[in-house]
Amino acid sequence: MLAQKTLDNPELMTDAEPAEVPPSPSRQEVRPAPTLLQRAARLFAAGPAKPGDAFGAPGQGRSLAISIVTALSLIGLWFLSTTAGWVEPLFLPSPTAVIARFWEVLTEGFANATLIEHTGWSMLRVFGAFALALVTAVPIGIFMGVNRIARGLFDPIIEFYRPLPPLAYLPLVIIWLGIGETSKIVLIYMAIFAPMALSARAGVKSVAIEQIHAAYSMGASRWQVVRHIILKSALPEILTGMRIGIGFGWTTLVAAEMVAAQAGLGFMVLNAAEFLVTDVVIMGIIVIGIIAYLFDLLMRFAERKLVPWKGH
Amino acid sequence: MSRLQIHDVSVVYPGLNNGEEVHALSHINFAIEPGEFVVALGASGCGKTTLLSLMAGFISPSDGYLTLGDNPVSGLPRVACGVDLHDQIAGPGKERGVVFQKHALLPWLNVIENTEFGLKLQGIPRSERRERAASFLKLVGLEDFHQHPVYQLSGGMQQRVGIARALTNDPEMLLLDEPLGALDALTREVLQELLLDVWKQTRKMMFFITHSVEEALFMASRLIIMSPRPGRITHEFKLDFNERFLECRDARKVKSLPEFIEMREKVLSIIHGDEQSGGMH
Numbered sequence: 001m002l003a004q005k006t007l008d009n010p011e012l013m014t015d016a017e018p019a020e021v022p023p024s025p026s027r028q029e030v031r032p033a034p035t036l037l038q039r040a041a042r043l044f045a046a047g048p049a050k051p052g053d054a055f056g057a058p059g060q061g062r063s064l065a066i067s068i069v070t071a072l073s074l075i076g077l078w079f080l081s082t083t084a085g086w087v088e089p090l091f092l093p094s095p096t097a098v099i100a101r102f103w104e105v106l107t108e109g110f111a112n113a114t115l116i117e118h119t120g121w122s123m124l125r126v127f128g129a130f131a132l133a134l135v136t137a138v139p140i141g142i143f144m145g146v147n148r149i150a151r152g153l154f155d156p157i158i159e160f161y162r163p164l165p166p167l168a169y170l171p172l173v174i175i176w177l178g179i180g181e182t183s184k185i186v187l188i189y190m191a192i193f194a195p196m197a198l199s200a201r202a203g204v205k206s207v208a209i210e211q212i213h214a215a216y217s218m219g220a221s222r223w224q225v226v227r228h229i230i231l232k233s234a235l236p237e238i239l240t241g242m243r244i245g246i247g248f249g250w251t252t253l254v255a256a257e258m259v260a261a262q263a264g265l266g267f268m269v270l271n272a273a274e275f276l277v278t279d280v281v282i283m284g285i286i287v288i289g290i291i292a293y294l295f296d297l298l299m300r301f302a303e304r305k306l307v308p309w310k311g312h
Numbered sequence: 313m314s315r316l317q318i319h320d321v322s323v324v325y326p327g328l329n330n331g332e333e334v335h336a337l338s339h340i341n342f343a344i345e346p347g348e349f350v351v352a353l354g355a356s357g358c359g360k361t362t363l364l365s366l367m368a369g370f371i372s373p374s375d376g377y378l379t380l381g382d383n384p385v386s387g388l389p390r391v392a393c394g395v396d397l398h399d400q401i402a403g404p405g406k407e408r409g410v411v412f413q414k415h416a417l418l419p420w421l422n423v424i425e426n427t428e429f430g431l432k433l434q435g436i437p438r439s440e441r442r443e444r445a446a447s448f449l450k451l452v453g454l455e456d457f458h459q460h461p462v463y464q465l466s467g468g469m470q471q472r473v474g475i476a477r478a479l480t481n482d483p484e485m486l487l488l489d490e491p492l493g494a495l496d497a498l499t500r501e502v503l504q505e506l507l508l509d510v511w512k513q514t515r516k517m518m519f520f521i522t523h524s525v526e527e528a529l530f531m532a533s534r535l536i537i538m539s540p541r542p543g544r545i546t547h548e549f550k551l552d553f554n555e556r557f558l559e560c561r562d563a564r565k566v567k568s569l570p571e572f573i574e575m576r577e578k579v580l581s582i583i584h585g586d587e588q589s590g591g592m593h
Contacts, residue, residue, distance in 0.1 A: 210416035213370055218430030218481050219406030228433070232420045309419030309463045 044069075093279040098286070101279040110280055111271045113263040119287060122265040125181075125256060126249045129188035133245060137196035138238055144197065145204025145234070146226055154197070162194040166252045170259070179260035191252040192245040199241020203234025236303070236310045243299045250292045314381025316344040316367060316485060316517060321376035323362050323543075335542030336362045340376070342536070342545060344485065349511055349518040349554060351532035353525065355583060359543025360521045364487050367519060369404040380407060380484065406430060409478035411491045417462045417470055417477075424449065424458040426473055430481035441480075448476040451513070452506060468499035475510065485517035493523065504530060505563055512558050525579050529553055530567060537582055547582060549575070 034042070046061025075095065081087055082094035089097065105115045113121075143150040161169070166187055173190075177183040207230050215225050257266035265284050272280035303310065323337040337359045344350050352360045365371045366378055369386045378385035384402040404410075417426050424445050431441035449455055452472040457465070462473060471491055478486055488507075492500045504527060511518055522528050528535055530553050537547040557566045566572060 208415040210412045210414070211418060213368070213404070214410060214412065214416040214477075215429075215433070216370070216404035217368055217406065217408060217410040217487075218433055218477075220433045224433055228429075229418070232418065235420075307420075309461065 090276060090278055093282065098279045098283050101277075102283050105268075105280065105283065110268060110277075111263075113268075115287070117263050118265050118268045118284075119291070121261075121263045121267075122253055122257070122288075123291070125184050125188055125264065126246070126253055129185045129192055130242075130246055130249055132185070132189050133192040133196050134242065137193045137245070138200045138241075141197035141200025141238075141241075142204055142226075142231065142234060145201045146230060151201075158194050158197055161190070162198075166191050166255045170255055174259055183259075184256040184261070187256045188249050188252045191248040195248055196238075196241040196245040199237050199244065200234060203237030203241075204230055206237060207233040236307045239299065239303050239307060243296060246295060246299070247292065250288060253288070314383075314484065315346055316378070316380050316385070316519075318342045318363075318366070318378050319376050321366060321373040321378065323359070323366065323371070324374040337366075337373075338542035338544050340543075340545060344517050344519060346517060347515045349508075349520065349531060349533040351520045351522060351528045351535050352538060353522060353528040353535060353579070353583070354538030355540055357543075358538035358540040360538055361489060362543065363538075364410075364489050364519060364521055367485075368408055368410050368487050369402060383407075406434070406481050407484045409481055409483035409486050411471070411474045411478050411486060411488045413490045413493050414467070414470070417473055419461070419463045421462070422458070423454060423460050423462060423465070423473055426462055427477045427480050429477060445476070445480050448479045449473075451479070451510065452476045466499075467495050468503060471495065471503060472506070475507070479510065479514065483516065485519065488518065488520040490521050490523065492527065500527070501563060505557070507531065508554050508558060511554075525576055525583065526567060529572060529575055529579065530557065530563070535579070537579065549579075551575070 043065045078092070079095050082089070082092055082097075093101075102115070104110075105118075107114070109115070109117070140150070140154060144154050145151075169190070170187055173183045173187050177186055211229050211233065212225055215229050220228065253264070254266035254269060257264040258270060261267035265288050269281050269284035272278075272284065318340050321337060321340045322335070325334040325336055327333050340363065352363065354360055362371070366373060366386060372386045385405075385408070386402045410416075418429065421429065424442065427449055428441040428445035431444060446455070446458070449458065452475055454469065454472050454476065457469070462470060465473065474491065491507075492503050495503065507518075507520075508531065520528075520531055522531075529551060532549075532551045533554060535547075535549040535551055536545050537549075538544065539546040553566050553569075553572055556569075557563055560566065
């Protein structure tokens with residue numbers, strides 16, 4: 001009762017009790033301020049361990065600091081090896097040269113197009129193919145999961161072409177569709193289609209049978225089960241498939257822009273390689289990497305927003 | 313009020329690798345009367361869950377058929393109850409609600425959306441289904457958790473949502489497949505009492521599966537004990553411990569009555585007999 005009163009009325013508490021207990025001096029002596037070395041070491045530590053978790057799952061803990069140091073070391077090594085003259089600029093130009101070239105291509109352009117145009121064309125192709133795959137691969141994958149005839153129809157086709165390298169069927173796509181924009185988008189589309197369809201199908205298979213049974217017992221029709229249970233339940237795997245799919249899209253970009261492209265990051269890299277302009281090659285690679293990474297971050301954000309129950 | 317009737321039902325699964333056929337259930341004749349709380353108890357593999365799946369309509373019998381009142385549940389009888397049911401398609405239906413052990417809630421919906429899900433499927437307007445769902449959430453003690461994501465709830469609270477969801481659909485009977493099997497002992501006792509209260513208020517037919525002898529004796533108006541190979545009902549007991557609890561509201565007192573303990577030992581010895589013969593297999 002008294003405790004309740006003091007909690008309710010903070011003034012009463014200060015009246016009744018002496019001011020804050022000063023921190024015990026002996027305790028401060030036991031814990032001296034950490035040295036610089038200790039602070040640095042703590043940065044790389046696994047983070048606060050759960051008590052009693054001495055034999056937990058392997059690989060737990062933080063790794064961000066280690067990743068940042070790895071990236072910085074590689075860039076530092078690149079800087080050092082080029083300024084010290086260990087390698088010829090033809091094989092590996094210096095970071096400053098690449099940055100200078102980046103600015104130059106951004107403002108003046110390379111191979112009759114600025115960097116914005118190259119990037120724009122490539123993004124149009126990759127995201128165009130991605131959007132096409134999204135509206136076709138996901139429904140087909142779900143259809144394969146819920147219908148044995150659809151599974152029988154599409155499974156051999158997808159499983160046959162999926163492991164083929166896009167470069168192997170590129171000539172065929174060009175013979176059939178010409179050298180225009182269509183063949184480029186179709187090539188990337190095919191690379192994205194298979195992983196996205198298979199993920200959607202796996203998502204359907206991962207639905208808990210209890211959820212389906214529960215819906216039927218509440219009077220759901222077959223279509224309602226597909227719409228309200230299976231589609232929702234498959235969403236985490238569909239999103240994973242989208243992330244894997246767009247990755248395949250970027251890896252196929254250079255192959256797609258090999259033949260008869262006027263602009264594009266892949267075209268720019270290939271063109272620069274022909275003229276041994278190594279700094280443009282490296283710059284192009286970095287730009288592709290950054291765009292792909294940023295899109296993946298966006299997808300991860302979408303995952304957290306759309307499927308917050310994943311992992312529970 | 314209609315009764316659930318099981319007419320000479322057998323379920324036979326083909327054996328693995330051309331082995332012998334598995335008789336999951338053999339010639340079951342059994343009925344659940346309106347307002348009855350029937351509990352099925354038995355060793356693993358005795359066909360309890362198969363029986364529940366039949367009643368729910370998730371599987372069809374190899375032989376025989378089931379009816380709820382005049383309506384077919386599953387199986388294709390030629391004539392039953394004077395009605396020609398031949399070729400009628402049956403299966404799961406909203407008049408037979410099911411509560412599962414786990415994994416049956418929909419994690420993308422919050423507590424009240426899960427509870428009203430069945431009404432949404434039937435196209436009932438939002439305000440009406442909200443109201444009905446809220447009244448059953450209150451019945452299971454979750455009136456303050458409407459907007460909570462279900463995947464953040466404890467196991468006991470998830471089962472409360474499952475029970476409220478089944479009740480909101482206003483079924484004629486509830487089929488409960490080990491609904492308390494994954495809970496800790498304390499939560500389990502709390503929910504046993506909750507289920508008896510729900511039964512008292514609604515007097516719906518209940519079919520409840522459990523592995524716990526004490527739970528079975530405490531909950532059942534009628535206890536059936538099943539035995540494996542082939543799955544069949546070997547014993548039946550009429551009990552009234554649930555009514556005694558609803559009168560005195562003291563579960564520990566009911567569970568320590570001399571006749572409760574005597575019954576518990578009797579049922580345990582029956583089941584142990586089964587498990588020993590099963591162990592020889």
